[in-house]
Amino acid sequence: MSKLEQVYPAAIEQTKQKLIEDLDAFMERQDAVPSFHDYMEERKAFIDQIWINIWLNKASNDVPKKEKKQLLNEKGFVTDGVDKKIINKLFREEIRSMMVFNAASWLEQRFTGKEEEWEQRYEAARQKFFLRQEKAKLDKERSEFTGRLADWTRRHTEENFDLFYLHARHYAARQIKHDFVHNQRYAYVEAYRLEEALVEDGNFETRDYVTAGDFFEELTGGISSDWSSRSFGYETYYEHYENGVLEFVSVMIPEKLAGDIPLEFKEEYKKLYNQDLNPENLFRLIDSECYELAEDMTLELAGEYLEDLLQLAELPFEEKLHQQIFERNKAERARRKAEEEAEAERKRGEEARVMEDIFGTAYIPSVGSRVRYVLHIGETNTGKTHRALESMKQAESGLYLAPLRLLALEVYDKLNEEGVPCSLKTGEEEKPVAGAKHVSSTVEMFHEKDFHDVIVIDEAQMIADKDRGFSWYRAITKANAREVHIIGSYNIKQMLFNLLEGTEIELHEYSRDVPLEVEQKEFELKQTKKGDALICFSRKRVLETAAKLQRSGHSVSMIYGSMPPETRKKQIEMFNSGKTTVVVATDAIGMGLNLPIRRIVFLETEKFDGTRRRTLTSQEVKQIAGRAGRKGIYNVGKVAFSSDIKRMSRLLEKVDEPVQTFAIAPTAAVFERFGHHYRDLGVFFELWERFEPPKGTKKASLSEERELYELIKGTPIEVRFSMMDLYGFLHLPFAAKEHLLVRQWLETMMAIADGRELPDPVIKKKGLEDSELSYKAIGLHLLFLYRLGKRTEAVYWERLRDEISDEVHDHLKDEVENYQNKCKKCGKKLPENARFPICDACYHRRSSRGRSQERSAGRRRR
Known part of the structure; x- marks a missing residue:
């Protein structure tokens, strides 16, 4: 017997039960005995519908899918691959008239000619009705009583x-x-x-x-x-x-x-x-x-x-005795609590005085009144940096402060090529040039005691950066020079005037000679032309896009954030010399790189910022798009988007909000004053967390420094160094999210504390990622060497890092030539135009697992 045949008698019994329940409910509401005819007339719609409802629902729920499909196949339907919902719908339609039960006929047969039983049923129904009313009345009285008692x-x-x-x-x-x-x-x-x-x-x-x-x-x-x-x-x-x-x-x-x-x-x-x-x-x-x-x-x-x-x-x-003890205890508790609160208030006051002593005057701008400031304010790619550097070249001594090691390296090369001896100084390397009185440096290497005739500070809008901004603040307000040139975007102009109030200021404003023009058609990769720079926001996407372009006949340079500066420099030189015709880059292209770019193409309009995926900001769009249209090569700079053209165009045209706040971070003076009160760097982090920054400023988060500190808190490492020195090691600029680099940092700190030789960084050269990580590992090692004054050892590691940079360049070429789009779950090769990072099989496995988990959760809830 099929399941459907088993369900049929059960559905009939359930229908009969529902009919009797409905009849009793109908009788309860009548003041006099109704006739059978009265019931049939009033409840006709219910009687006609009740069977079909019970039959369809019970059959749909109880009959297995296999039997449903078999029945439909016999009726001529094709069910292979058909969705479950459609199967159920077809099944219900087919069985609707297959097996029937006449509810009205059953009722007539059950009650026609049985007047005595009919009247007895009415009396029983009414009796239940009255009993229920009495119970409801009693329940209400009991509820009201319980409320009053409560x-x-x-x-x-x-x-x-x-x-x-x-x-x-x-x-x-x-x-x-x-x-x-x-x-x-x-x-x-x-x-x-x-x-x-x-x-x-x-x-x-x-x-x-x-x-x-x-x-x-x-x-x-x-x-x-x-x-x-x-x-x-x-x-x-x-x-x-x-x-x-x-x-x-x-x-x-x-x-x-x-x-x-x-x-x-x-x-x-x-x-x-x-x-x-x-x-x-x-x-x-x-x-x-x-x-x-x-x-x-x-x-x-x-x-x-x-x-x-x-x-x-x-x-x-004993009640009376315990009452007396309780009153004494309570009074003593109140007294001690008052003392504790008074002590806490005294400590808060003392802490406030300490905080004022440590931080009070540390972040009040103070600039040299004899310094002359020249502001170069304007859009990207307008010659601001060139003009400032020209002034520096003419000076007897000069210092260029860059936001990136690559830019410091670029200016170092440029000045030496032009016959102006210039040394290089970054956290990871020092390249002294004999007789040089000019230095190209990263902004973090600025020392206020060093005098220079002219100092050039690039990308001053970075003063608002929550983690690095204080380096710009320090350089701008503590510059020890005859003349300081500050380069920035329009939104930093008012902030600079506020910081430099009371000094001599010369303002130069720049606008683009080469206009930007947004293309009104969504860009497709096949439309790539010579001079294009295609922008995406991950290293993987850069490699993937470069591989596609190279296979279609384009020669490609690549630029992304984790690429070694020397490798990036080679990639740029290839594009500048015409060896490559297209650039694929991340937003790393947006800061200080002047390339002969005809058109900037945004392949993506969102980026992951370390916390979430978000739409690009107006400043980011402008900073990147501004690289299009090199003066003297193109009459117009083109900008294209692969999607969302209207919104991106509005961001490009939007007037930037002025920078309202600048970032502050701990200074040597702050640590010196802190040392008068405490000897524990952990306490410093707690005070920094509670410290309310002055209006118009925001604190550096110090999150990475704090995470590193947790690794060495309470160890001999913490005892070995002064607080300022220890903070300096915590503040080393390296990729602290890389687990291997954090381990290298810790092992090196242990070696310094123990007086041992520094451990060599781990060098791997199997592929692109290994080589890039090895480059960073050597960079971290060099940060330690220069901080410890071991310049002789640093020469060897700089040379080895240059070799690895060459290997990165070679790996990059191989990676693009052999690049395959693979499923990130199973490694299976994906089509070049695949929209998703996993293959169909992995997607269906994940979906099936998700549905299974939902079913399990549903069973647990039931």
Whole structure:
């Protein structure tokens, strides 16, 4: 017999049951005996529909999919690969008229000519109706009574809370004494991590706890459960005592209240429930009030001094004596609390004075009144940097401060090629040139004691950067020079005027001679032409796009953030010399790189900023798009987008909001003043967190420094260095998100602390990623060498880093030539035009797993 045939009689029985229930409900509402005809007329729609509803639903739910498909196949339907919902819909339509049951006929057969039974059914239905009404009336009266009793209970317990609390306090005190003497302490684990086994950690000691609440945080060793969320965890003493107080209160309170309840409550209860209002029955009515009272008493207990409760446990309960002890304890607690608050207030005041001493004057701008400032303000690619450098070249001595090592390297090469001896100084390298009085440097290497005739500070809008901005602030406000040239975008202009107030300022504003023109058609890769720079926002996308272009006949240069500067320089030279005709780059192209670009193409309009994927900002769009249209080569700079042209065009045209705040970070003077008060760098991080920066400033987060500090806190490394030196090592500019580099940093710090030779960085050369990481590892090693003054050793590692940079260049070429788009899950080759990073098989496996998990979760919820 098929499942459908089994379902049919069950559906009939269910229909008959529903019809009888409906008939009884109909009769209940009638004041006189209705006729069978009356019922059939009034309930015709229900009678006609009830069978089909029950039949279709029961068959759909109970008949397996395989049988449904078999039936449909026999009817001529093709079901292979058809969605489950469609199968069900077709199945319901087919069985609608296959097997029928006439509900009206069954009713007529059941009741026609049976007047006596009909009248008896009516009487029974009406009797049930009246009984239900009486029960509803009684339930309402009982509910109202319970509400009034609960109100009285709450008032009475509030008025007598202290008296009731004395009993619970003595009970809890004796229990705490017992637990303190007989139980073991457990080493701390997170309360809900049952996978961590508890480890005994000795006996409880009174000196470890001030209040009972401190003790309540310990683990009992038992398991607690939260039935609302179906979770289990290790029980704390707080939960243990809350339950214990509840059990105690649930007996004590009803017994205490039973003798105090007004007589009218007792009489009304007996009338409504036909029994006496004894303590047991009373608890059933006021259980929620008992729960609330137990919670309040447990909170009160948590605030008591543990020592008071342990002493109380030794005394037998005598109400008057315990009342006197409680009042004394409460008064003493209030006195000690007032003292603690006064001490806390004194500490806050002292901390405020210390904070003022440490940070108070550190971030008030102070510029040299004899310094002449020349501001070069304008759009990208307008010759600002060129003009400032010309002034520096003419000076007897000069310093160029760059946002990137690559730009410092570029200016170093440029000046030496033009016959102006120039040294290079970054955190990772020093290239002194004999007789040079000019230096090209990264902005972090600025020292305010070094005098130069002319200082050039590039990309001044970076002053707003939350992590690096303070380096620009320091260079701008502490520049030791005859003349300082500051280069920035329009949105930094007012900020600079504010910072340099009271000094001589010469302003030069620049606008583009080569206009930008946005193409109104969405860009496709096949439209790539000579002179294009295609922008995307990940290294993988750069390699993927370059590979596609190279296969279609284009010669390609690549630029992305983690690329070594020397490799990036070679890629740029290839494009500048015409060896390559197209550039594929990330937004690393947007800062200081002047290339003969005809058109900037945004292949993406969103980027991942380390936290989330977001739309590009107006400043980012302008900074990148501004690289299009090199003056003297093109009459117009083209800008194209692969999508969202209107919105991106609006961002390109939008007037930037002026920079309102600049970033601040710890200074040597701040650390010196901090050292007058504390010797712990951990305390410094806490104070920095609480320090409110002056209006118009924002603090550097110091998140990476703090994470590194956690690795060496409390170790010999921390003791070995002065706070300023230690912070200097924490502040080294390296990729602290790379696990291998963090490990190298820690091993090097341990070696310095132990007085050992620095460990060599790990060098791997298997592929592009290995070589790039090795380049960074050598860079970190060089940061340590230069900081420790080991310049001779640094020469070897600089040469090795140059070799690895060449290998990166070669790997890059091989990577693009052999690039394959692969599924990130299984590694299977994907089509070049694949829209998604995983193959169809992995997607379906993931989807099936997700549906399975949803079904499992649904079963658990049921």
